[in-house]
Amino acid sequence: MVLSRLTDGLTRSVESVTDAVTQPFSDTVIRLGVTGLSRAGKTVFITSLVANLLDRGRMPQLRAAGEGRIVAAWLQPQPDDTVPRFRYEDHLAALTATDPRWPDGTKRISELRLSLKVRPNGLLSGLQGPKTVHLDIVDYPGEWLLDLGLMDRSFADWSRDVLERLASRPEADEFRAALSAFDPLAEDTGEAPMAALADAYRGYLEAAFATGYSDLTPGRFRLPGDLEGSPVLTFAPLPQPAERPSRRSAWREFERRFESYKRNVVRPFFRDHFARIDRQVVLVDVLGAIHSGPRAVEDLRLAMADILGAFKPGRNAWLTSLFRGRRVERILFAATKADHLHHAQHPRLAAIAEALLRDARDRADFAGARTEAMAIASLRTTVEETVTHDGRELNVVRGRLAESGKQAAFHPGDLPSDPAHVLSPARSGAADWLGADYGAMAFAPARLTLTPGDGPPHIRLDRAAEFLFGDRL
Template sequence: MFSSLKNSATFKQYQLQAQQLLQRGLDQHIKLAVTGLSRSGKTAFITALVHHLTEQATKQNLPFFSVIQSERLIAAKTVPQSELDITTFPYRDGINSLKQGLWPSSTERINTLRIAIKYRPASGLRAQISETQTLLIDLIDYPGEWLMDLPMLELNFASWSWQQLELLNQSPRLQHAEAFLNHIAAIDWQGPVDEQQLTELATEYQGLLRKFKDELKLSVLQPGRMLMPGDLAGAPILAFFPLPEVTQAEEGSMYHHVKTRYQAYVKEVVQGFYQQHFSQFDRQIVLVDLLDALAQGHDVFNEQTQAINQLIRHFSYGKSNFIKRLFQPKIDKLLFAATKSDHLSAHHHKDLTLLLDSIISTAKNDLIFDGVKIDTMAMSSVSATTPVMVEQKGEKLSCIRGKEIASNQLMTYLPAQPPMRPLTVQEWPQHGFQFPAFYPDVGSNNGIRHIRLDHVMEFLLGDKLK
């Protein structure tokens, strides 16, 4: 009987959970939240992180990662993940894209990857137990569009509708949303359900969200699964949209029907996603593409700022200890990283860091009060440019050189200086900011260059590898 129990799926599940608890208790297993809005570079970051740990882990390449600098790293490799119902992160596809000079494809569903780092402990209990230890790191990649649904957890349908309609009635959305607003204003929402009409309106609203994302480059786009539905494509649970409030909507009415779909979406999709993936993290990096937001203008930059501060509220932060790490993990280290620092001259990296720091200053103060260790830096997971000095009229200029995506040509470019704090509408430059996009630059030996990725590793992982 014991033998049959031992071989059962239930027993193996309990055994796996017990092993994970033991590893967490011994500080040998952490979950790293790689967070960012759409197009912030999450997939490139995970690909580069794994690549540099497994294939370019040298003192020359990662000089500020202490486990490598002290020659205690033995090796790192990807290992089978524990979440068997989630797709494995396509690491090899990402590396192959980078080596071909292309950016990895955007994420369209949840992926996960586990990497094991084998090292020699420097001192303490770990060194007493064994000459070598292994740290397991779980990385989860997901569409940035899904992240923007987290604020919906705090909103009922009426509140959510009011927020979204406020946005639709403001620039830059209004000129695109007028037809949709007129359509929903002309319908009797207390009348009987018309499925055909609801489907048409949901499709129209979905089209608006796609336009806001692709053309206007906006961030607050809900529901996010309308943009990246994954396995929910075509499901009725996605066929909802904001409506003017109806005080008395009886069951069977159009309003009640749309409201029910919203409630089901929040409970079954958003809450499930949060509980499964966002309530168990130990460390977090928030990737922010400030340069693209600056290039898109004041409205886009301002909306990105608001979105980042909204999202931070939905993670569990606080100082962690042995018991909390086992049963109620909290994020005790948080890194805000401004990406694409290679698109600037090196002496402007500090300006980019100061800009990001000013955006999250209020949230940062509250988190530090709660015992969270926080850092802010400018970095690049994958360098797309190389610095060059250009002499013009006797003056030496710090420029960058890379293959521009728009022209598909190599270009030498003098980057603009980013502001050190958010600018008001009145302060915004008349001609805006221009930061061209570049293809990844991989050397002749297929080496992938980075900026401060070793600093990132040291902040997020260094203390776990002592």
């Protein structure tokens, strides 16, 4: 294991030196990581971003686009032949169809390269021709990031923390019943009982996800990909035995598989993909967590702090990159689905997102990375209206319902102006919002009629792009 770590480190160091030496003499390459927990809108974010970079009529806040300096944009094959291509054309077709629908969510890593021909600005712009900037977008499930926190933990530590969290959750009733009938000290248990317990734990993860919880590790249990059914995904947390388990016990076998999961699944992902990212956007469904209740909000806060712990944030200076691996220079925390609120509430949503992610942002800022939090909608699905209800005016949004396809006006409740009114009940473990009512509505994509040169409608996607990579254009 030590030799493997040394080899991995040496490989990454050689790659970093090679990249640093050749960078001044080659096209600019920006590796943008896009992640977020399930239902945060990763697929829609990438699809809308690419569409709006190809047709830039709705991107005035991306300065290179607003100034007309992006001469051309085109899609190219991604540089890594071993990574599946992000299915941009299929996802765009789903969003722009006569009867539009949401595309399938992220279930594995994928990549897409968008190349931009950009005219330089500044005093010497007239003496230089356009330069090429490659934007390599890497899409991966946020649940996989949570796994990086397992690297420095033992099976016993992970089991203890998981069992403490699920002790009061009714979603874990079936798993707790299965666990009570399972003997961790039993020898030669056989694969069937171990697989049954792992399936029960996986069932808990699915139920907890549906309720709105975020701390769902291992991440590949819900999104197994081609590992489904393998022993590396067939284990579950176990209570610490009072006596030392024998080598042939179920405890020791689960412990072995846990270590194998870290070695064969988590470490290669970090080494081959995650450690090469320059800029990162973390999409967060803050509204969904608020709708699910205080405990879901606190769970999301802790999960986001754990996710940031996986980054190596800091300034990616060229000279210093000779002596250290790549570091994430900029991280955007984006509260998605801003179109589910009237624009008058967007500052409150952004403030709650910023407070919710305070621990995560402080760590990144201290390490030298630039961070920002904003409320966005990658694809705008609603229009705003003002209606009269019980003698007072309400700001509402109107959109097409996902289940029925019918139009409906919706007021989710007024978010508090002070984020502490959300975070304090969450931190104290309150069961509800003490009289406040925050609703949520599932909207379908709106039917689009796009004019030539315009990408899909959005909210602040151009500002997000300017923060993430505008400085490199």
